[in-house]
Amino acid sequence: MILQVYITVNHQNQQKQSRNIAIYPQKFLIRLTFLLWLGKMKVFYIDFTFKKLKGLYMKKLSLPPTERRRLTRNQIYQYIYKAPGCSKQEIADSLNFSMPTVHQNLNELTQAGLVRIDGVGESTGGRRPLQLTINENAHFSVGISVTDDHFRIIAANLRLDEIAYQKYPHPHCNNMKEMGNFLAADLENFLNRFGLNREKLLGVGIALPAIFNADRTCVVAAPTLNLRDQSIRPLICSIPYPVSVCNDATSGGYAEWYVQQDSDCMAYISLEGGVGGAILMNGVPYTGLNGRSGEFGHICVQPEGLSCKCGLRGCLEAYCSSDRISTDLGISVEQFFAGLEAGNLAYQTLWKDYLRHLASALATIRMVFDCRIVLGGYVAQYLTPFLKELRGLTASRDPFDEEAEYISLCHYPKHAVPLGAALHFINLFVEEL
Numbered sequence: 280m281i282l283q284v285y286i287t288v289n290h291q292n293q294q295k296q297s298r299n300i301a302i303y304p305q306k307f308l309i310r311l312t313f314l315l316w317l318g319k320m321k322v323f324y325i326d327f328t329f330k331k332l333k334g335l336y337m338k339k340l341s342l343p344p345t346e347r348r349r350l351t352r353n354q355i356y357q358y359i360y361k362a363p364g365c366s367k368q369e370i371a372d373s374l375n376f377s378m379p380t381v382h383q384n385l386n387e388l389t390q391a392g393l394v395r396i397d398g399v400g401e402s403t404g405g406r407r408p409l410q411l412t413i414n415e416n417a418h419f420s421v422g423i424s425v426t427d428d429h430f431r432i433i434a435a436n437l438r439l440d441e442i443a444y445q446k447y448p449h450p451h452c453n454n455m456k457e458m459g460n461f462l463a464a465d466l467e468n469f470l471n472r473f474g475l476n477r478e479k480l481l482g483v484g485i486a487l488p489a490i491f492n493a494d495r496t497c498v499v500a501a502p503t504l505n506l507r508d509q510s511i512r513p514l515i516c517s518i519p520y521p522v523s524v525c526n527d528a529t530s531g532g533y534a535e536w537y538v539q540q541d542s543d544c545m546a547y548i549s550l551e552g553g554v555g556g557a558i559l560m561n562g563v564p565y566t567g568l569n570g571r572s573g574e575f576g577h578i579c580v581q582p583e584g585l586s587c588k589c590g591l592r593g594c595l596e597a598y599c600s601s602d603r604i605s606t607d608l609g610i611s612v613e614q615f616f617a618g619l620e621a622g623n624l625a626y627q628t629l630w631k632d633y634l635r636h637l638a639s640a641l642a643t644i645r646m647v648f649d650c651r652i653v654l655g656g657y658v659a660q661y662l663t664p665f666l667k668e669l670r671g672l673t674a675s676r677d678p679f680d681e682e683a684e685y686i687s688l689c690h691y692p693k694h695a696v697p698l699g700a701a702l703h704f705i706n707l708f709v710e711e712l
């Protein structure tokens with residue numbers, strides 16, 4: 280994996296040092312920015328590439344490993360990560376390692392606080408085997424979902440379990456530098472408020488409702504933030520921790536794929552104020568030629584239909600955004616579904632129209648990708664009672680499937696986006712350890 284590194288040295292009037300890393304996983308591009316304030320106003324750029332970022336998270340392990348030893352240790356760690364409760368013998372048998380090799384690596388991982396014993400298993404004749412698991416709280420990652428008026432900040436442990444969450448209002452940001460300044464202040468408040476140890480922080484994932492350029496260094500358009508053609512560098516440089524920036528719906532899909540890793544390809548649709556989504560192939564987002572893959576909200580479901588924010592008519596977003604069943608009616612989404620349950624006829628008519636157009640888009644997506652479809656976003660938490668009807672409506676538009684059981688509801692209806700943003704650094708840690 281080739282990593283590209285940028286180092287920025289910025290001399291100002293204070294003795295401080297910080298480091299930022301922007302990670303673009305699809306291209307395996309890592310960008311480092313070092314900021315040094317040494318007393319003079321000068322800026323230097325140093326740009327170079329190297330083949331492997333070694334040792335980033337290894338400082339707590341006792342011995343600097345050779346690459347081969349690191350790979351062995353990483354295989355053992357990943358095995359325990361994926362099979363919690365496994366025994367030493369299972370590891371040795373599955374990975375074809377000798378018991379002394381397994382024993383030595385486990386000692387190092389245990390001493391580094393990365394693996395722990397989680398009980399004893401059933402005896403198969405001899406001594407009862409120790410059950411091993413990773414120490415999920417050895418590190419944590421932060422994910423941030425950005426909307427036009429709020430930052431939703433979450434901290435997740437190595438199992439992507441939520442350990443802290445807070446929503447912060449913010450004024451309109453005219454550019455990425457302003458956003459970075461607000462975000463940096465709220466992030467520090469968040470870490471302090473929940474007493475989170477910065478030494479355990481792997482990085483900060485930031486999910487924006489935006490379309491990026493091909494190398495993801497620039498926001499091409501973010502209509503809901505009212506921003507266009509903005510470099511993300513000022514945002515990254517505002518945060519004194521490793522930073523990753525990505526699209527919000529892709530983040531949501533990434534989190535869902537993590538908990539449901541049972542298919543090669545998955546389409547994720549986020550039903551919120553905007554309707555977006557992502558296509559994930561083996562956990563990797565397919566972004567398309569222009570970074571616009573998964574913009575399901577602008578599939579035409581009704582030619583010459585309702586006006587969409589994009590300027591066209593008949594888009595899925597015009598029919599299935601949460602605004603249609605809340606803001607446009609002057610009520611909350613909760614009130615809409617309460618009214619629906621109470622038998623409000625106007626709501627029932629509107630909801631039937633919502634489901635009909637959603638089914639049309641789902642059938643189209645299935646026809647194109649022939650994959651599982653996960654419905655996420657804020658509205659998805661209310662869809663359980665309507666899933667059978669939605670599957671039926673979709674199947675009636677699908678000549679190849681009578682049940683449409685490929686449609687399922689998300690695992691994280693509320694915090695998928697910030698969790699997915701946090702997941703970038705968790706995966707990086709597990710893969711690079």
Ligand SMILES: [Zn+2]
Nearest residue numbers: 577587589594
């Ligand atoms: Zn549209």
